[in-house]
Amino acid sequence: MVVETLTEDVKKVVERWKDKEGNLIMVLHDVQDRYGYVPREAALEVSRQLNAPLARIYEVMTFYNYFRLQAPGKVNISVCLGTACYLKGAPDLIAEIRHILNVEEGKTTKDGKFHLQIVRCLGCCGLAPVITVDHKVYSAVKRSDVVNIIAEYANKDIDK
Amino acid sequence: MCVNLVRLFVNEARSSGLTRGNVMSTVPMIKAVINGFPVEVPAGTSILDAAKKVQVNIPTLCKHADLTASAGCGICIVKVKNNRKLLRACCTPIEMNMDITTSDAEIIQIRRTVLELILSNHPTDCLICGRNNNCELQTLAAEFGICEDRFERILPEIPVDRSTETIILEPKKCIKCGRCVDVCQNTQDVWALSFIDRGFKTRIAPAGDIQLADSPCVRCGQCSAHCPTGAILENDETQKVWDILHDANKYCVVQIAPAVRVAIGEGFGYPVGTNLTKKLYTLLRRLGFKAIFDTNFGADLTILEEAGEFVERFAHQKGPLPLITSCCPAWVDYLEKYYGDMIAHFSTAKSPHEMVGALTKTYYAQKKNIDPSTIKVVSIMPCTAKKYEISRTEDMSSSGFQDVDISLTTRELIRMIKQSGxxxxxxxxxxxxxxxxxxxGAGTIFGATGGVMEAALRTAYFNVTGENLADVNFQAVRGLEGVKETTVDVKGTQVKVAVAHGLANVKAVMEKVKAAIKNNEPLPYHFIEVMACPGGCVGGGGQPYMVTDEIRKQRAKGLYDEDAGLKIRCSHENVHVQQLYKDFLEKPLSHKAHQLLHTHYVSRPVYIK
Incomplete structure (x- = not known):
């Protein structure tokens, strides 16, 4: 990823938080808000400007689930692994998605199209098991439904 | 158990200054009872350390005497009366009137279960591991009599990292004790190793899972010297040495570094610090080496070149001050990475073993009429970074061949001796x-922090004044203080020197110098010695395991005692060094000396690729 304004972008963020104690997490939050994830170039820039070792930055980013190190996919698939969805077969759905897209949980497909995310309880346990694709909810999903749901998006022009 | 979270807290505590070890004389004493025995220790002492006062060892896998407790392994749990929780002895300061039990049927059962859980994520191929027979995990498993797998074994699949060719990282054998990370980040301020991810996925890796060779790693090897298991090892090259010794067409030459002679005995049950120089010579001859040299000779030579440089700069203003020593390859690597702007201050003199290597394949080969292409030079070093140094740049092949062919650590030599029978x-x-x-004597004290400075001062004083010092001992630069400073009176001229060891101690010294240069103020120092490892080479990353400050002191004492007992204590009085200049090099800093004994440095900032 090459962003011409990267140094300036990070400078603004660092400026905003520079007097706060423990500002690394706030700075990283802002960087992720800006780019959708924390690219390595941005992590290096934060390291330089905050004078924090890169190793510490990656320790923090990999410790907290919130931070993404990869560009998010254009389509975000969230599978609920809350208790109800789990019991109603969500692990099968995850296995099917992994099989079809060849992607791990928390990762993005090589073509950058799909991002698979595991979430805990979407608040509609009566509809279990639940998948959301971007903001559309699919309820009582069966393993055999998965291929069709993915196909809906795979064939769509999704360049937003 | 959340190792990472504890770690984050520990690091927070550090940065806010709440670290252990700053015990002042006014600290109150705490009285408590351990296993029924009364104990009295200064406030702040951990239960683990207090127990030692009443001859009780509490087992642990993560706590190392050098490092802050991480509470990572959970083996050191103890019971405290009226507290229903089990406490970790390593990170719990003893409190007034605590009644502590360190061992009973239940504690032993729990410790065994914790150990079994650790083993369930650890490979069991101990027989083909570099730590076989001296692994802390293996030892504990044996002591607890673990004979079966109670839990299903789940091993992470993380590839081995051999990229540095000096340190081998095998994260699958890691028990997440955190010692390597602590020593790399805090003792050394290198920040090559870190914990990545959390929970079961936690692993040791450089920032963002890159290769160690692409990280800030300076190959000091302190991680390998502190690792309790085989997760971090020196690159074992003993077979290469056996191969050349076996080859009748090779003329094998060996040299030993100062710090090796006072540490090798630990592998054979000698008291710590025993100086075994002459036994080592005999041993190496029996292994089949045709010439037995000593890196200490190279140290004397380094001093003549380096003291020569210092006098050029100090008395004749030829080159910038302060002059900074360059014998330590991890420090050279660190300087090239972080202080590229200070390269002009760095002594261009090569390290002693490189000098001996270059001269073996030129001076010695000519004198003995040996074809230098058949000579193989092996150096026995307390150091892992020397393995990197021998092919660092083409300057390391100044003889026309690689000057030192193989560099072994003390630990590898111990293995070779045992193999040899x-x-x-x-x-x-x-x-x-x-x-x-x-x-x-000046050559032998090179192995301890302050030793290079002391040796250089002995000769620099002579070079400036034409007289030897009345007292050659410089007590102010000896010992384990992180930064040592002193001023030496050279017939009315004050020479200000600083000595730093443990890379985290270097920053303060360097920043002071940089600030003075920037503001055009008087220099805080004229001469600076740096050794990357705590204690200097005696505490090197290739030395025997389980080093503590007490052991560092004993090893250093072995060297200083030898120095004190020698008749010739100044490098410039070494008659064979004098002969070498007369017959071959002409004089210090001559054209030939520059060709064979000096090198240059380039700025190589990290994380650029």
Whole structure:
């Protein structure tokens, strides 16, 4: 990823938080808000400007689930692994998605199209098991439904 | 158990200054009872350390005497009366009137279960592991009599990292004790190793899972010296040495570094700090080396070149001050990475073993009429970074061949001795071979922090004044203080020197110098010695395991005692060094000396690729 304004972008963020104690997490939050994830170039820039070792930055980013190190996919698939969805077969759905897209949980497909995310309880346990694709909810999903749901998006022009 | 979270808290505590070890004389004493025995220790002492006062060892896998407790392994749990929780002895300061039980049927059962859980994520191929027979995990498993797998074994699949060719990282054998990370980040301020991810996925890796060789790693090897298991090892090259010794067409030459002679005995049950120089000579001869040289000779030579440089700069204003020593390859690497702007201050003198290597394949080869292409030079070093140094740049092939062919650590030599079947303890003493084998006291103290400075001052004083010092001992630069400073009076001229060891101690010294230069103020120092490892080479990353400050002191004492007992204590009085200049090099800093004994440095900032 090459962003011409990267140094300036990070400078603004660092400026905003520079007097706060423990500002690394706030700075990283802002960087992720800006780019959708924390690219390595941005992590290096934060390291330089905050004078924090890169190793510490990656320790923090990999410790907290919130931070993404990869560009998010254009389509975000969230599978609920809350208790109800789990019991109603969500692990099968995850296995099917992994099989079809060849992607791990928390990762993005090589073509950058799909991002698979595991979430805990979407608040509609009566509809279990639940998948959301971007903001559309699919309820009582069966393993055999998965291929069709993915196909809906795979064939769509999704360049937003 | 959340290792990472504890770690984050520990690091927070550090940065806010709440670290252990700052015990002042006014600290109140705490009285408590351990296993029924009364104990009295200064406030702040951990239960683990207090127990030692009443002859009780509490087992642990993560706590190392050098490092802050991480509470990572959970083996050191103890019971405290009226507290229903089990406490970790390593990170719990003893409190007034605590009634502590360190061992009973239940505690032993729990410890065994914790151990079994650790083992369930650890490979069991101990017989083909570099730590076989000296692994802390293996030892504990044996002591607890673990004979079966109670839990299903789940091993992470993380590839081995051999990228540095000096340190081998095998994260699958890691028990997440955190010692390597602590020593790399805090003792050394290098920040090559870190914990990545959390929970079961936690692993040791450089920032963002890159290769160690692409990280800030300076190959000091402190991680390998502190690792309790085989997760971090030196790159074992003993087989290469056996191969050349076996080759009748090779003329094998060996040299030993100062710090090796006072540490090798630990592998054979000698008291710590025993100086075994002459036994080592005999041993190496028996292994089949044709010439036995001593790196201490190279140390004397380094001093003549380096003191020569210092006098050029100090008395004749030829080159910038302060002059900074360059014998330590991890420090050289660190400087090239972080202080590229200070390269002009760095002594261009090569390290002692490189000098001996270059001269073996030129001076010695000519004198003995040996074809240098058949000579193989092996150096026995307390150091892992030396493995990197021997092919660092083409300057390391100044003889026309690679000057030092193989560099082994003390730990590797101990293994070779045991393989050889030589009864090391009962060997007679022998001498090294001339003409690169004898040394002054100044050469031998190179192995301890402050030793290079002290040796250089002895000769620099002579170079400036034409007289020897009345007292050659510089107590102010000895010992384990992180930064040592002193001013030396050279017939009315004050020379200000600083000595730093443990890379985290370097920053303060360097920043002071940089600030003075920037503001055009008087220099805080004229001469600076840096050794990357705490204690200097005696505490090197290739030395025997389980080093503590007490052990560092004993090893250093072995060297200083030798120095004190030698008749010739100044490098410039080493007659074979004098002969070398007369016959071959002409004089210090001559054209030939520059060709063979000096090198150059380039700025190589990290994380650029």
């Amino acid at each position: 030589v009864d090391f303890k009962n060997l007679p003493d022998e001498d090294a071979d001339l003409i690169l084998g004898d040394y002054a």
